[in-house]
Amino acid sequence: MRSRQPVPWFQANLDAATQLYAGMALLPAFLLQESLVVRAAQVGLLLLLALLAGKRIRYGYFAIVLASVTVFHVAIPSGRVLSEFGSFALTSGALRTGVFKGLAIVGMVFLSVAAVRSDLRIPGRAGALVARTFWAFEFLLEGRRRVTWRRPMESVDSLLSELFYELRGSGAGEEGGKTDGASPNGRALGVSRPTIAGWVAAGLLVGANWALLLV
Amino acid sequence: MALLAAVAMFCSTLEYLIPKPLPFFRVGLANLPILVTLHVLTWKHTLVLILLKVVGQAIINGTLASYVFLFSLFGSFASGLVMLFVHRTLRRRVTLIGVSLAGAVASNAVQLLLSIRFVFGAPSWVMAPPFLILGSVAGIVVGIVAERYRRRSRWLPELAHAYGEAG
Numbered sequence: 001m002r003s004r005q006p007v008p009w010f011q012a013n014l015d016a017a018t019q020l021y022a023g024m025a026l027l028p029a030f031l032l033q034e035s036l037v038v039r040a041a042q043v044g045l046l047l048l049l050a051l052l053a054g055k056r057i058r059y060g061y062f063a064i065v066l067a068s069v070t071v072f073h074v075a076i077p078s079g080r081v082l083s084e085f086g087s088f089a090l091t092s093g094a095l096r097t098g099v100f101k102g103l104a105i106v107g108m109v110f111l112s113v114a115a116v117r118s119d120l121r122i123p124g125r126a127g128a129l130v131a132r133t134f135w136a137f138e139f140l141l142e143g144r145r146r147v148t149w150r151r152p153m154e155s156v157d158s159l160l161s162e163l164f165y166e167l168r169g170s171g172a173g174e175e176g177g178k179t180d181g182a183s184p185n186g187r188a189l190g191v192s193r194p195t196i197a198g199w200v201a202a203g204l205l206v207g208a209n210w211a212l213l214l215v
Numbered sequence: 216m217a218l219l220a221a222v223a224m225f226c227s228t229l230e231y232l233i234p235k236p237l238p239f240f241r242v243g244l245a246n247l248p249i250l251v252t253l254h255v256l257t258w259k260h261t262l263v264l265i266l267l268k269v270v271g272q273a274i275i276n277g278t279l280a281s282y283v284f285l286f287s288l289f290g291s292f293a294s295g296l297v298m299l300f301v302h303r304t305l306r307r308r309v310t311l312i313g314v315s316l317a318g319a320v321a322s323n324a325v326q327l328l329l330s331i332r333f334v335f336g337a338p339s340w341v342m343a344p345p346f347l348i349l350g351s352v353a354g355i356v357v358g359i360v361a362e363r364y365r366r367r368s369r370w371l372p373e374l375a376h377a378y379g380e381a382g
Contacts, residue, residue: 105228108228129216129217129220129267132217132218133217133220133221133224133267133271134221135217135221136217136218136220136221136222137221137224137225139221140221140222140225141225144225153363153364153367153368154367156364157364157367157368157369157370158370160218160222160370161369161370161373163218163221164218164370164373164374164377167217167218168377
Protein backbone atom coordinates (compact mmCIF):
# COMPACT_ATOMS: atom_id res chain seq x y z
CA MET A 1 0.00 0.00 0.00
CA ARG A 2 2.98 2.36 -0.18
CA SER A 3 3.30 4.89 -2.95
CA ARG A 4 6.54 6.24 -4.37
CA GLN A 5 5.74 9.44 -6.32
CA PRO A 6 4.81 12.16 -5.63
CA VAL A 7 5.45 12.73 -1.90
CA PRO A 8 2.09 12.33 -0.09
CA TRP A 9 0.61 15.42 1.54
CA PHE A 10 1.03 14.21 5.11
CA GLN A 11 4.60 13.12 4.50
CA ALA A 12 5.38 16.56 3.13
CA ASN A 13 3.77 18.39 6.06
CA LEU A 14 4.19 16.19 9.13
CA ASP A 15 6.99 14.14 10.60
CA ALA A 16 6.34 10.42 11.12
CA ALA A 17 6.14 10.59 14.93
CA THR A 18 3.56 13.40 14.93
CA GLN A 19 1.54 11.50 12.36
CA LEU A 20 1.55 8.42 14.63
CA TYR A 21 0.66 10.44 17.74
CA ALA A 22 -2.22 12.09 15.88
CA GLY A 23 -3.45 8.66 14.83
CA MET A 24 -3.18 7.35 18.38
CA ALA A 25 -5.03 10.41 19.71
CA LEU A 26 -7.76 9.88 17.14
CA LEU A 27 -8.17 6.14 17.75
CA PRO A 28 -10.05 6.30 21.11
CA ALA A 29 -12.47 8.86 19.66
CA PHE A 30 -13.18 6.46 16.82
CA LEU A 31 -13.57 3.40 19.04
CA LEU A 32 -15.69 5.12 21.69
CA GLN A 33 -18.15 6.33 19.06
CA GLU A 34 -21.54 4.65 19.51
CA SER A 35 -23.49 6.18 16.62
CA LEU A 36 -23.50 4.00 13.52
CA VAL A 37 -23.99 6.98 11.21
CA VAL A 38 -21.13 8.94 12.75
CA ARG A 39 -18.87 5.88 12.66
CA ALA A 40 -19.64 5.39 8.98
CA ALA A 41 -18.71 9.05 8.36
CA GLN A 42 -15.50 8.55 10.34
CA VAL A 43 -14.57 5.56 8.22
CA GLY A 44 -15.02 7.74 5.14
CA LEU A 45 -12.73 10.34 6.70
CA LEU A 46 -10.13 7.72 7.62
CA LEU A 47 -10.22 6.42 4.06
CA LEU A 48 -9.48 9.95 2.87
CA LEU A 49 -6.59 10.20 5.36
CA ALA A 50 -5.15 6.91 4.14
CA LEU A 51 -5.28 8.19 0.58
CA LEU A 52 -3.66 11.50 1.64
CA ALA A 53 -0.94 9.43 3.31
CA GLY A 54 -0.19 8.03 -0.12
CA LYS A 55 -1.49 4.52 0.49
CA ARG A 56 -3.22 2.44 -2.15
CA ILE A 57 -6.55 1.04 -1.00
CA ARG A 58 -8.15 -2.16 -2.30
CA TYR A 59 -11.82 -1.22 -2.09
CA GLY A 60 -13.11 -4.69 -3.02
CA TYR A 61 -11.23 -6.28 -0.16
CA PHE A 62 -12.66 -3.87 2.42
CA ALA A 63 -16.17 -4.30 1.01
CA ILE A 64 -15.80 -8.08 1.48
CA VAL A 65 -14.54 -7.60 5.06
CA LEU A 66 -17.51 -5.39 5.91
CA ALA A 67 -19.99 -7.79 4.27
CA SER A 68 -18.56 -10.93 5.84
CA VAL A 69 -18.45 -9.50 9.38
CA THR A 70 -22.06 -8.38 8.97
CA VAL A 71 -23.18 -11.80 7.69
CA PHE A 72 -21.47 -13.60 10.59
CA HIS A 73 -23.19 -11.43 13.17
CA VAL A 74 -26.59 -11.62 11.51
CA ALA A 75 -26.49 -15.36 12.26
CA ILE A 76 -27.00 -14.63 15.98
CA PRO A 77 -30.47 -12.99 16.30
CA SER A 78 -30.85 -9.96 18.53
CA GLY A 79 -33.50 -7.24 18.70
CA ARG A 80 -36.52 -6.60 16.49
CA VAL A 81 -37.22 -8.99 13.63
CA LEU A 82 -36.91 -7.13 10.33
CA SER A 83 -37.57 -10.00 7.99
CA GLU A 84 -37.91 -13.78 8.02
CA PHE A 85 -36.57 -16.27 5.51
CA GLY A 86 -37.91 -19.68 6.52
CA SER A 87 -36.48 -20.43 9.95
CA PHE A 88 -33.92 -17.61 9.69
CA ALA A 89 -34.84 -14.24 11.19
CA LEU A 90 -33.00 -11.08 10.17
CA THR A 91 -32.90 -8.91 13.30
CA SER A 92 -32.12 -5.22 13.67
CA GLY A 93 -29.72 -5.63 16.60
CA ALA A 94 -27.64 -8.29 14.87
CA LEU A 95 -27.52 -6.30 11.63
CA ARG A 96 -26.48 -3.13 13.44
CA THR A 97 -23.81 -4.95 15.46
CA GLY A 98 -22.41 -6.58 12.34
CA VAL A 99 -22.19 -3.36 10.34
CA PHE A 100 -20.83 -1.49 13.38
CA LYS A 101 -18.06 -4.03 13.98
CA GLY A 102 -17.28 -4.32 10.31
CA LEU A 103 -16.88 -0.55 10.10
CA ALA A 104 -14.67 -0.64 13.20
CA ILE A 105 -12.32 -3.16 11.60
CA VAL A 106 -12.18 -1.32 8.28
CA GLY A 107 -11.73 2.05 10.01
CA MET A 108 -8.91 0.76 12.21
CA VAL A 109 -7.08 -0.61 9.22
CA PHE A 110 -7.47 2.73 7.42
CA LEU A 111 -6.24 4.54 10.53
CA SER A 112 -3.28 2.19 10.97
CA VAL A 113 -2.41 2.56 7.32
CA ALA A 114 -2.68 6.36 7.54
CA ALA A 115 -0.83 6.80 10.84
CA VAL A 116 2.13 4.47 10.50
CA ARG A 117 5.00 5.42 8.25
CA SER A 118 8.06 3.36 7.57
CA ASP A 119 10.41 6.19 8.57
CA LEU A 120 8.91 6.33 12.07
CA ARG A 121 11.31 6.82 14.98
CA ILE A 122 10.25 7.45 18.58
CA PRO A 123 12.83 8.10 21.32
CA GLY A 124 13.22 5.73 24.25
CA ARG A 125 12.87 1.96 24.59
CA ALA A 126 9.08 2.00 25.04
CA GLY A 127 8.72 4.27 22.02
CA ALA A 128 10.90 1.97 19.98
CA LEU A 129 8.82 -1.02 21.04
CA VAL A 130 5.55 0.74 20.10
CA ALA A 131 6.98 1.86 16.76
CA ARG A 132 8.29 -1.61 15.94
CA THR A 133 5.00 -3.22 16.98
CA PHE A 134 2.93 -0.90 14.77
CA TRP A 135 5.36 -1.34 11.91
CA ALA A 136 5.20 -5.13 12.27
CA PHE A 137 1.40 -5.00 12.51
CA GLU A 138 1.22 -3.06 9.25
CA PHE A 139 3.62 -5.56 7.68
CA LEU A 140 1.29 -8.42 8.70
CA LEU A 141 -1.79 -6.58 7.43
CA GLU A 142 -0.09 -6.07 4.10
CA GLY A 143 1.23 -9.62 3.97
CA ARG A 144 -1.98 -11.43 4.98
CA ARG A 145 -2.86 -12.25 1.35
CA ARG A 146 0.18 -14.50 1.19
CA VAL A 147 -1.35 -16.76 3.83
CA THR A 148 -3.02 -19.61 1.98
CA TRP A 149 -5.70 -21.97 3.27
CA ARG A 150 -4.02 -24.90 1.51
CA ARG A 151 -0.80 -24.52 3.50
CA PRO A 152 -1.69 -22.21 6.40
CA MET A 153 1.12 -23.15 8.80
CA GLU A 154 3.86 -22.96 6.20
CA SER A 155 2.65 -19.68 4.70
CA VAL A 156 2.28 -18.06 8.15
CA ASP A 157 5.72 -19.35 9.11
CA SER A 158 7.23 -17.94 5.94
CA LEU A 159 5.59 -14.54 6.52
CA LEU A 160 6.77 -14.41 10.16
CA SER A 161 10.25 -15.46 9.16
CA GLU A 162 10.41 -12.64 6.61
CA LEU A 163 9.13 -10.14 9.17
CA PHE A 164 11.66 -11.41 11.72
CA TYR A 165 14.57 -10.78 9.36
CA GLU A 166 13.18 -7.39 8.30
CA LEU A 167 13.03 -6.33 11.96
CA ARG A 168 16.42 -7.78 12.82
CA GLY A 169 18.16 -6.40 9.78
CA SER A 170 16.74 -2.90 9.80
CA GLY A 171 16.20 -1.93 13.42
CA ALA A 172 12.85 -0.54 12.26
CA GLY A 173 11.74 2.23 14.58
CA GLU A 174 14.56 1.37 16.93
CA GLU A 175 16.58 4.08 18.56
CA GLY A 176 19.79 4.25 16.66
CA GLY A 177 18.45 1.97 13.95
CA LYS A 178 19.52 2.59 10.39
CA THR A 179 16.63 4.71 9.28
CA ASP A 180 18.13 7.97 8.01
CA GLY A 181 15.28 8.57 5.65
CA ALA A 182 15.08 4.96 4.61
CA SER A 183 12.29 2.54 5.30
CA PRO A 184 13.10 -0.66 7.19
CA ASN A 185 13.43 -2.53 3.94
CA GLY A 186 15.73 0.02 2.47
CA ARG A 187 13.41 2.08 0.26
CA ALA A 188 14.17 5.78 0.17
CA LEU A 189 11.65 8.13 1.71
CA GLY A 190 11.38 11.91 1.74
CA VAL A 191 12.48 13.26 5.12
CA SER A 192 9.80 15.70 6.20
CA ARG A 193 9.65 18.57 8.66
CA PRO A 194 6.29 19.49 10.15
CA THR A 195 4.64 22.61 8.73
CA ILE A 196 1.96 24.82 10.28
CA ALA A 197 -0.54 23.44 7.77
CA GLY A 198 0.35 19.91 8.87
CA TRP A 199 -0.08 20.71 12.57
CA VAL A 200 -3.39 22.51 11.95
CA ALA A 201 -4.71 19.61 9.85
CA ALA A 202 -3.69 17.03 12.48
CA GLY A 203 -5.20 19.12 15.31
CA LEU A 204 -8.45 19.66 13.44
CA LEU A 205 -8.80 15.99 12.57
CA VAL A 206 -8.21 14.82 16.13
CA GLY A 207 -10.38 17.57 17.63
CA ALA A 208 -13.24 16.97 15.19
CA ASN A 209 -13.31 13.24 15.92
CA TRP A 210 -13.41 13.83 19.68
CA ALA A 211 -16.11 16.46 19.18
CA LEU A 212 -18.19 13.88 17.30
CA LEU A 213 -18.53 11.95 20.57
CA LEU A 214 -20.83 14.76 21.70
CA VAL A 215 -23.18 14.21 18.74
CA MET B 216 8.92 -8.78 21.26
CA ALA B 217 7.49 -6.25 18.78
CA LEU B 218 6.93 -9.05 16.28
CA LEU B 219 5.11 -11.21 18.82
CA ALA B 220 3.02 -8.26 20.04
CA ALA B 221 2.11 -7.47 16.44
CA VAL B 222 1.10 -11.12 15.88
CA ALA B 223 -1.09 -10.93 19.01
CA MET B 224 -2.71 -7.75 17.64
CA PHE B 225 -3.22 -9.43 14.29
CA CYS B 226 -4.82 -12.47 15.97
CA SER B 227 -7.02 -10.10 17.99
CA THR B 228 -8.16 -8.55 14.72
CA LEU B 229 -9.11 -12.00 13.39
CA GLU B 230 -10.83 -12.84 16.66
CA TYR B 231 -12.81 -9.60 16.58
CA LEU B 232 -14.51 -10.89 13.44
CA ILE B 233 -15.84 -13.99 15.25
CA PRO B 234 -19.31 -13.52 16.76
CA LYS B 235 -19.50 -14.10 20.51
CA PRO B 236 -22.29 -16.41 21.72
CA LEU B 237 -21.65 -15.34 25.34
CA PRO B 238 -20.52 -12.03 26.90
CA PHE B 239 -16.74 -11.83 27.54
CA PHE B 240 -16.20 -15.08 25.64
CA ARG B 241 -13.03 -15.20 23.55
CA VAL B 242 -11.59 -17.95 21.44
CA GLY B 243 -8.11 -16.99 22.57
CA LEU B 244 -6.36 -16.71 19.21
CA ALA B 245 -4.20 -13.91 20.61
CA ASN B 246 -2.70 -16.47 23.00
CA LEU B 247 -1.00 -18.23 20.10
CA PRO B 248 2.21 -16.14 20.13
CA ILE B 249 2.43 -16.59 23.92
CA LEU B 250 1.95 -20.36 23.74
CA VAL B 251 4.43 -21.02 20.95
CA THR B 252 7.15 -18.94 22.64
CA LEU B 253 6.77 -20.29 26.18
CA HIS B 254 9.92 -22.34 25.68
CA VAL B 255 11.78 -19.36 24.20
CA LEU B 256 11.04 -16.31 26.36
CA THR B 257 11.88 -15.75 30.00
CA TRP B 258 8.89 -15.50 32.35
CA LYS B 259 9.40 -11.73 32.60
CA HIS B 260 9.26 -11.31 28.83
CA THR B 261 6.22 -13.57 28.66
CA LEU B 262 4.43 -11.29 31.13
CA VAL B 263 5.42 -8.21 29.10
CA LEU B 264 4.04 -9.93 25.99
CA ILE B 265 0.78 -10.67 27.84
CA LEU B 266 0.49 -7.00 28.79
CA LEU B 267 1.09 -5.96 25.17
CA LYS B 268 -1.48 -8.54 24.04
CA VAL B 269 -4.13 -7.20 26.45
CA VAL B 270 -3.53 -3.60 25.38
CA GLY B 271 -3.53 -4.62 21.71
CA GLN B 272 -6.77 -6.55 22.17
CA ALA B 273 -8.34 -3.57 23.92
CA ILE B 274 -7.32 -1.29 21.08
CA ILE B 275 -8.70 -3.68 18.48
CA ASN B 276 -11.95 -4.31 20.38
CA GLY B 277 -12.34 -0.71 21.47
CA THR B 278 -12.57 -1.69 25.14
CA LEU B 279 -9.54 0.19 26.45
CA ALA B 280 -11.68 2.61 28.46
CA SER B 281 -14.15 0.05 29.78
CA TYR B 282 -14.38 -2.54 32.57
CA VAL B 283 -13.98 -5.23 29.91
CA PHE B 284 -10.33 -4.15 29.72
CA LEU B 285 -9.84 -4.89 33.44
CA PHE B 286 -11.56 -8.26 33.09
CA SER B 287 -9.32 -9.08 30.15
CA LEU B 288 -6.25 -7.90 32.07
CA PHE B 289 -6.97 -10.08 35.10
CA GLY B 290 -8.07 -13.05 32.96
CA SER B 291 -5.00 -12.86 30.74
CA PHE B 292 -2.54 -12.60 33.61
CA ALA B 293 -4.25 -15.47 35.46
CA SER B 294 -4.08 -17.51 32.28
CA GLY B 295 -0.47 -16.50 31.62
CA LEU B 296 0.70 -17.37 35.12
CA VAL B 297 -1.04 -20.75 35.02
CA MET B 298 0.39 -21.51 31.56
CA LEU B 299 3.88 -20.56 32.75
CA PHE B 300 3.51 -22.72 35.85
CA VAL B 301 2.20 -25.75 33.95
CA HIS B 302 4.80 -25.38 31.22
CA ARG B 303 7.72 -24.98 33.62
CA THR B 304 6.72 -27.72 36.05
CA LEU B 305 5.25 -30.34 33.67
CA ARG B 306 7.23 -29.50 30.57
CA ARG B 307 7.94 -33.06 29.48
CA ARG B 308 4.54 -34.46 30.34
CA VAL B 309 2.14 -31.83 29.00
CA THR B 310 1.88 -30.58 25.43
CA LEU B 311 0.77 -27.08 24.47
CA ILE B 312 -2.77 -28.47 24.27
CA GLY B 313 -2.76 -29.12 28.01
CA VAL B 314 -1.03 -25.81 28.71
CA SER B 315 -3.60 -23.94 26.61
CA LEU B 316 -6.50 -25.76 28.26
CA ALA B 317 -5.18 -24.89 31.74
CA GLY B 318 -4.78 -21.25 30.69
CA ALA B 319 -8.26 -21.11 29.19
CA VAL B 320 -9.85 -22.54 32.33
CA ALA B 321 -7.95 -20.06 34.53
CA SER B 322 -8.84 -17.08 32.32
CA ASN B 323 -12.51 -18.01 32.03
CA ALA B 324 -12.84 -18.80 35.74
CA VAL B 325 -11.35 -15.43 36.75
CA GLN B 326 -13.48 -13.50 34.26
CA LEU B 327 -16.60 -15.40 35.32
CA LEU B 328 -15.99 -14.68 39.00
CA LEU B 329 -15.34 -11.00 38.29
CA SER B 330 -18.47 -10.68 36.17
CA ILE B 331 -20.58 -12.38 38.85
CA ARG B 332 -19.07 -10.24 41.62
CA PHE B 333 -19.05 -6.85 39.90
CA VAL B 334 -21.43 -6.83 36.92
CA PHE B 335 -24.18 -9.40 36.59
CA GLY B 336 -24.60 -10.68 40.14
CA ALA B 337 -25.58 -14.18 41.33
CA PRO B 338 -28.06 -14.94 38.49
CA SER B 339 -25.16 -15.11 36.05
CA TRP B 340 -24.06 -18.45 37.59
CA VAL B 341 -26.43 -19.83 34.94
CA MET B 342 -23.86 -18.69 32.40
CA ALA B 343 -21.01 -20.58 34.09
CA PRO B 344 -21.34 -24.09 32.56
CA PRO B 345 -21.61 -23.04 28.88
CA PHE B 346 -18.96 -20.36 29.43
CA LEU B 347 -16.46 -22.82 30.90
CA ILE B 348 -17.27 -25.59 28.41
CA LEU B 349 -16.97 -23.29 25.39
CA GLY B 350 -13.82 -21.73 26.82
CA SER B 351 -12.25 -25.15 27.36
CA VAL B 352 -13.09 -26.30 23.84
CA ALA B 353 -11.61 -23.09 22.45
CA GLY B 354 -8.52 -23.57 24.63
CA ILE B 355 -8.02 -27.10 23.26
CA VAL B 356 -8.42 -25.92 19.65
CA VAL B 357 -5.92 -23.08 20.18
CA GLY B 358 -3.57 -25.56 21.88
CA ILE B 359 -3.77 -27.97 18.93
CA VAL B 360 -2.94 -25.15 16.50
CA ALA B 361 -0.06 -23.96 18.72
CA GLU B 362 1.37 -27.48 19.15
CA ARG B 363 1.24 -28.21 15.43
CA TYR B 364 2.80 -24.84 14.61
CA ARG B 365 5.60 -25.31 17.14
CA ARG B 366 6.46 -28.72 15.70
CA ARG B 367 6.45 -27.58 12.07
CA SER B 368 7.83 -24.06 12.32
CA ARG B 369 11.21 -23.31 10.83
CA TRP B 370 11.11 -19.79 12.13
CA LEU B 371 10.71 -20.56 15.86
CA PRO B 372 14.14 -22.22 16.15
CA GLU B 373 15.67 -19.14 14.49
CA LEU B 374 13.84 -16.92 16.99
CA ALA B 375 15.04 -19.09 19.89
CA HIS B 376 18.60 -18.92 18.59
CA ALA B 377 18.50 -15.13 18.18
CA TYR B 378 16.86 -14.73 21.59
CA GLY B 379 19.56 -16.88 23.15
CA GLU B 380 22.25 -14.76 21.50
CA ALA B 381 20.63 -11.55 22.74
CA GLY B 382 20.63 -12.60 26.21
